[in-house]
Amino acid sequence: MRHYYTAEQIREAEAPLLASLPDGALMRRAANGLAGAIVRELVLRTGGVAGRRVCAVVGSGDNGGDALWAATFLRRRGAAAAAVLLNPDRTHGKALAAFTAAGGRVVDTIPTATDLVIDGVVGISGAGSLRPNAAAVFGAVEDAGIPVVAVDIPSGVDVQTGAADGPHVHAALTVTFGGLKPVHALGDCGRVELVDIGLDLPPSDVLSFDAADVIARWPVPGAKDDKYTQGVTGVLAGSATYPGAAVLCTGAAVAATSGMVRYAGTAGQQVLSQWPEVIAAPSAAASGRVQAWAVGPGLGTDDTGAAALWFALESRLPVVVDADALTILAAHPDLVDGREAPTVLTPHAGEFARLAGSPPGDDRVGAARKLADRLGVTVLLKGNVTVIAEPGGQVYLNPAGQSWAATAGSGDVLTGVIGALLAAGLPPGEAAAAAAYVHARAANLAAADPGPRRAPTSASRILAHLRNALASL
Incomplete structure (x- = not known):
């Protein structure tokens, strides 16, 4: 049985962990699970990780930090990693520092011959369609046929209703953390993988049979x-x-x-x-x-x-x-x-x-x-x-x-x-x-x-x- 939770329910369940764990530990835990899912996707699509090219499209929230940490872990496994920063002044500082220290490159556009793009633009607290700069980036990604792994939700898709009234990310895979959200059943998410980050979530009143x-x-x-x-x-x-x-x-x-x-x-x-x-x-x-x-x-x-x-x-x-x-x-x-x-x-x-x-x-x-x-x-x-x-x-x-x-x-x-x-x-x-x-x-x-x-x-x-x-x- 699969249960679906609101963004508020997830935030409430995260609070005790955030209070008890060292600063940034929960983000790195989530990013490690995200990186593992991306590794499996790369192996499935290209046969390996080392020498493959990934690019994170990074927003200003925690999802951008998740994407940068995941790209950092992939870089340490031999992948070439780049990042497009949509809001450079509001990028997660510690994640960006780790990314550049591992040899990741900050770029203005998606590099050619990129094997996979990580969508770290908008998280579960976001709303509305993609803004013009993000829409232009992902329009080029779609035109090039590059597969996208979305962090938590595909950006531009409503977390509660699954509606997408304007430009949004079309994900081949969505990796979410702690608990599923309604969008993962209702929206255009591709395949969905759930990473256990240790949240204590009770049964919800929105569920699916298996x-x-x-x-x-x-x-x-x-x-x-x-x-x-x-x-x-x-x-x-x-x-x-x-x-x-x-x-x-x-x-x-x-x-x-x-x-x-x-x-x-x-x-x-x-x-x-x-x-x-x-x-x-x-x-x-x-x-x-x-x-x-x-x-x-x-x-x-x-x-x-x-x-x-x-x-x-x-x-x-x-x-x-x-x-x-x-x-x-x-x-x-x-x-x-x-x-x-x-x-x-x-x-x-x-x-x-x-x-x-x-x-x-x-x-x-x-x-x-x-x-x-x-x-x-x-x-x-x-x-x-x-x-x-x-x-x-x-x-x-x-x-x-x-x-x-x-x-x-x-x-x-x-x-x-x-x-x-x-x-x-x-x-x-x-x-x-x-x-x-x-x-x-x-x-x-x-x-x-x-x-x-x-x-x-x-x-x-x-x-x-x-x-x-x-x-x-």
Whole structure:
């Protein structure tokens, strides 16, 4: 499990160490970890360290000091080291003295044939895009195709939201210290490495699942389980216009767990032709007992769709609401007023705007939290980084690492998986987070399925790889 911390939380955790360690010791500890990460990157890219050329772009804060100390350590290992000082009068004095004493050169521009650039311009307390002088330096770096290792965060990218509204550093690798920050999930950071510098950080309310967390929570039948005790998922989806949505949503519920799936709606024939193990009924009232409802994909926004949503929300069962059902709910938010059973909404940005009255904007975490608190439900805001906010402040982030799930019908698959996990008894935030993790993994596997290179995929292919995604954990 990965936890994400604000700049204030990191500063608070650093304070006792700064007070107890000799002056500059914590910076050198961080810089040593940074240098180790750069060594690994240089070896990966060039085959060695000695004789390679690195250049640090140095700002006026502690990150500039980190960059200079790291360049100093690299110089002592035989690399040629240079530094561009963006604010010479405000450069970290001790780090600069050590750098020049080790043979590092202060230069005005990035030397030709540089193998790697260290971004030490702006730290976690900075805000806004790159200033013109830094933007010019990194524009030249990007034009030359030189890889960049960012210190703590890529300069110009917001530490809390990951937004980059203007010129910013495009890092191949970001090395951060003590604890991850939201930008490392939400922003353009390349690969991220965390260096342990000895901070005592409690669990935070913003976190991400990893494979072990998903495995620990995913329902597996026990020796005394049967099809009922594992959770019966009810699916209210599809219409004459969109029967495929019912097929995708129901199939995902089938693939997600080993219990039972009941489908209610007009697409029963199409669903049974693909998933004969499903029990189909023409309406929710006739479907029989379930432990959770997945409602909305392809449902339509007419009276029939509204009645299906009302039926699910009037039950005292967990419900996941998606697609057309979200459109209905946006017009009738009172349907979730006072609802005590777990409720998960899964909007994309457009659906979110209808529910919230405005788009999520750059601060997707803050926007999802606000909507979750206002409606009293769990909100899963779709995107390349899925944001899952629970009422009261708990947030799960799921960085997909790619956008293969951005294809028609993919959300129908996600809804079916969440519904199945809710039926199996997972809490709503954990169900949504685990489903998002496996869904993204299935999308990546589907894209890789044709052969050695990834290729465009589809919702049907993502559904077909759900079990492979689970098995790969």
